[in-house]
Amino acid sequence: MIGKNDTSLLNWIYKYVVDFTAEDDTSCLTWESTNKEALSFINSIPKKARVQEYGIYAGKSHLFAVVEFDDLEEGLKEGVISEKTCRLIYTWNKEVGRENWDMDDVMYALYPALGRHMSRNFLYSNIKNLVDLEVMECVNPDTEHGRMYIITEKGERVLGLL
Incomplete structure (x- = not known):
């Protein structure tokens, strides 16, 4: 991880991102x-391109x-990235075949208490139960992936009793 004001930033960019000696270089560096x-x-x-x-x-x-996934995990631990960003990076890398970790690794980094090999189906079935009990509500039920849930008024009352 490189600090944005780190003196090695420029050299790192030269090494990994641009070759300003190339004829087609447009970086102006x-x-x-x-x-x-x-x-x-x-x-x-x-x-996304970056x-x-x-x-x-x-x-x-x-x-x-x-x-590598360790880089992503470090960013999460350091608080440099959010859960949303973590998912975006995973998706963007997967689109171009750069991904070398799977979503179970990402879920473990986000929710370590759940264990690395916990089935996502376990989570989804419990969320479905909460939806059936009207404690939670899906705000985008027509979406196949990336559904979002909110706590209902009933859910807030239940949580208030706990």
Whole structure:
């Protein structure tokens, strides 16, 4: 993980992202460029392209490579990325075949108390039970993947009693 103001940022970008000596280089970076210019260049690349092409994600005050799951886990532990970002990176990497971890690894990083090999079906069946009891409600039931749930008024009353 590299701090955005780290003096090695520029060299890291030269090593892993751009080759400003190439004829087709459009980065406008040179050996005399500053870290601020390098950061500006990195930030000019859309997040999805940055992750898919270079494995780089910018979060808070750091840039980090998401080539391996350990990188993603470190970002979660450090609080540099959110659960939503974790899922996005996983999805973006999978789209281009860069992913070398599976969603069970991601779920474990997000919810370590559940155990690494807990079936997601276990979670979904319990959520379904809560929906059937009208304690939770799905806000996008027509969506096949990425359903979102909210606690209902009944659920808030039940939680208030616990």
